[in-house]
Amino acid sequence: MAHETLSRARRTIENTFGILAAKWRIFRRPIRASPENVERIIKACVCLHNYLRLMDNASYTPSGFVDKEGENGEIIPGDWRNTLASSGSTGLQSLSNVSGNRYCFDAVQTRDNFAIYFNSVDGQVPWQVNHVTQDSRTL
Template sequence: MEYMFRVSRHSISKIVLETSKALYKSLQPDYLKVPSTADEWQKLAKAFKDRRTSENAFGILATRWRLFRKPIALHPTKVKELTKAACALHNFLRTETLSRQIYTPCSLIDQEDVVTGQVTEGAWRGEPEALLAPIRADHDRNPTAVAKRVKEEFKTHFLTNGAVNWQDRVLLTHANTEEK
């Protein structure tokens, strides 16, 4: 700075000091406040944990859904819809017992020891390709019992709680075009 602005070191040190004090004074009440009670400490810890949770959530989405691994060449509204769809499907897969064990095993997600606060990082932080389950050839083309149960879970979900108001209309339209 001394050479760029032709200002003496002494003046620069005063500018930096005054700027730092002004920044501290304006940021301190909201961002640098030291909690005085145990309740305030717990609220602060929860706020930081919530921030880590969003990082985990996006990391898991990127691990499971390849489209989030690089920039998406679509209009932002479409990207927003894709993100919502991925979140909805993620939540569905997490609610069903069988699919949860396959889709997000315990080792995938970050774990926090509630007593010590120590975080054990999940496998999602590693190489994403290493997390993909190996696919074995099934020569007789018959689905496994697990695949059949997952299919039934999907069917039940999309015919009950996961149903959308337009799905029957689209299915009927599609069926009518195939008949012609």
């Protein structure tokens, strides 16, 4: 059960960052800004992302755009991966491969802070639990 939860959490996080990188070009490379401005940029993009998902989901993330889990638990890659590959960017970099600088540490801290917040009661939105449990193909 714990392994399934971790796999589902990983798929959700990969989908989230993959969609953001596919839709918002700023996420296709390290953001060179102060940690405070990076946080503002990320929050603005997440707000716009959530708005577009609610208002025009069929166009913003059409069917098959996000990864999904097959009947046997295998991951079926979403089309956001093709969008990033065709742009010449992977979107997601391994933090261990990035040269040493403060941006990497700050990025990890920011990501972890967002994960903690969005997985807490304070970070939930009223429709979130129903939305996730009713349609596993969405964020």
